[in-house]
Amino acid sequence: MAAGAAVVDVRDDGDGVAELRVRGGRDAVRRALADAASTLPAGQEVDVAVVPAAAREGRRLVVLDVDSTLITGEVVEMLAARAGVEGEVARVTEAAMRGEVDFAGSLHRRVALLEGLPATVLDDVLAEVVPSPGAATMARSLAAAGVPVGVVSGGFAEVVEPLAASLGVPHAEANRLEVSGGHLTGRVRGDVVDAAAKERFLRALAARHDVPLAGTVAVGDGANDLDMVRAAGTGVAFCAKPVLAAAADVVLTRRDLTAVVHLVGAPLVP
Structure with a gap:
C-alpha cells in the first residue's frame, strides 16, 4: 500500500462484503486491491470499489x-x-x-x-x-x-x-x-x-x-x-x-x- 494510505477500519458485514476505510492514496489503494483480486484462483471473483467519503457520508x-x-x-x-x-x-x-x-x-x-x-x-x-x-x-x-x-x-x-x-x-x-x-x-x-x-x-x-x-x-x-x-x-x-x-x-x-x-x-x- 502506498505511503500516506492507512487502513483505519475494516468491516465484514457477513454478506460477502468487506469494507476498508483509508486515508489518502486512493489511486494506489485501487491498484493494489485490483492487483490482489486478479491473483485469485479461477472461479473466485471479487469486485473492488474505492470511493470517496462524500459518496458515503452527508447528502447523497x-x-x-x-x-x-x-x-x-x-x-x-x-x-x-x-x-x-x-x-x-x-x-x-x-x-x-x-x-x-x-x-x-x-x-x-x-x-x-x-x-x-x-x-x-x-x-x-x-x-x-x-x-x-x-x-x-x-x-x-x-x-x-x-x-x-x-x-x-x-x-x-x-x-x-x-x-x-x-x-x-x-x-x-x-x-x-x-x-x-x-x-x-x-x-x-x-x-x-x-x-x-x-x-x-x-x-x-x-x-x-x-x-x-x-x-x-x-x-x-x-x-x-x-x-x-x-x-x-x-x-x-x-x-x-x-x-x-x-x-x-x-x-x-x-x-x-x-x-x-x-x-x-x-x-x-x-
Missing part, C-alpha cells in the same frame, strides 16, 4: 440507467421482437452502446422499425421486464436511508415510469413514443434522451435535493451513460461495455445492484 444521490442496468434486457429489442426486426435493432443497439454510432440517430433508426405496432405491446413488454438482481432491495434500502434515487433512460417512458413506480423510485425520465390511432408511428416525441440529457438529469436532480456533485453516484452500462458517469462524484460501470468501464471510477462485474447500496454506505433492508 443515486441515478441509474435502465436498460441492461436497472433491468436485464433492452426494451427496444423486446419491442423489436414483436415487429420481427429483433436482429436488426439489436445490431444498432450494440453499436450505440459501444459508442460506434450517434445515440440519437441510432434511436430514430430503431424506433422507425417499430412503426405499425399496436400500442398495447408496451403493456405486454412492461409485464415481461426483468429487474436486475438486487434492484428491489437497492431501491428499498436507499429509500430507508433517505438517499434520493432517480432513473434516466434512452428507452421509453411508457415502460420506465411504471417500472420505477413499482420499485418506489420517485424520479424517472425517458423518451416518449408517438402513438396515432392506437399504433406506434415509428417516431419519438420531443428531444431524445441521450448522453447529454442524462447528465442534465443528474445535475438537476442533485440541485433539487441539495446534493453536491461529489455526493452523487451514477450507474450505467453503455456509451450513452458516459457523460453522467464522468460528471458524478462516483461513476459506476455496471456489467458495462469497455468504453464505459474505462471511464468509470468503479467497475462492477457481477449483476447485483445491492452493490450500489454498499457503495453509498447504507444498510441493506431485506
Whole structure:
C-alpha cells in the first residue's frame, strides 16, 4: 500500500462484503486491491470499489440507467421482437452502446422499425421486464436511508415510469413514443434522451435535493451513460461495455445492484 494510505477500519458485514476505510492514496489503494483480486484462483471473483467519503457520508444521490442496468434486457429489442426486426435493432443497439454510432440517430433508426405496432405491446413488454438482481432491495434500502434515487433512460417512458413506480423510485425520465390511432408511428416525441440529457438529469436532480456533485453516484452500462458517469462524484460501470468501464471510477462485474447500496454506505433492508 502506498505511503500516506492507512487502513483505519475494516468491516465484514457477513454478506460477502468487506469494507476498508483509508486515508489518502486512493489511486494506489485501487491498484493494489485490483492487483490482489486478479491473483485469485479461477472461479473466485471479487469486485473492488474505492470511493470517496462524500459518496458515503452527508447528502447523497443515486441515478441509474435502465436498460441492461436497472433491468436485464433492452426494451427496444423486446419491442423489436414483436415487429420481427429483433436482429436488426439489436445490431444498432450494440453499436450505440459501444459508442460506434450517434445515440440519437441510432434511436430514430430503431424506433422507425417499430412503426405499425399496436400500442398495447408496451403493456405486454412492461409485464415481461426483468429487474436486475438486487434492484428491489437497492431501491428499498436507499429509500430507508433517505438517499434520493432517480432513473434516466434512452428507452421509453411508457415502460420506465411504471417500472420505477413499482420499485418506489420517485424520479424517472425517458423518451416518449408517438402513438396515432392506437399504433406506434415509428417516431419519438420531443428531444431524445441521450448522453447529454442524462447528465442534465443528474445535475438537476442533485440541485433539487441539495446534493453536491461529489455526493452523487451514477450507474450505467453503455456509451450513452458516459457523460453522467464522468460528471458524478462516483461513476459506476455496471456489467458495462469497455468504453464505459474505462471511464468509470468503479467497475462492477457481477449483476447485483445491492452493490450500489454498499457503495453509498447504507444498510441493506431485506
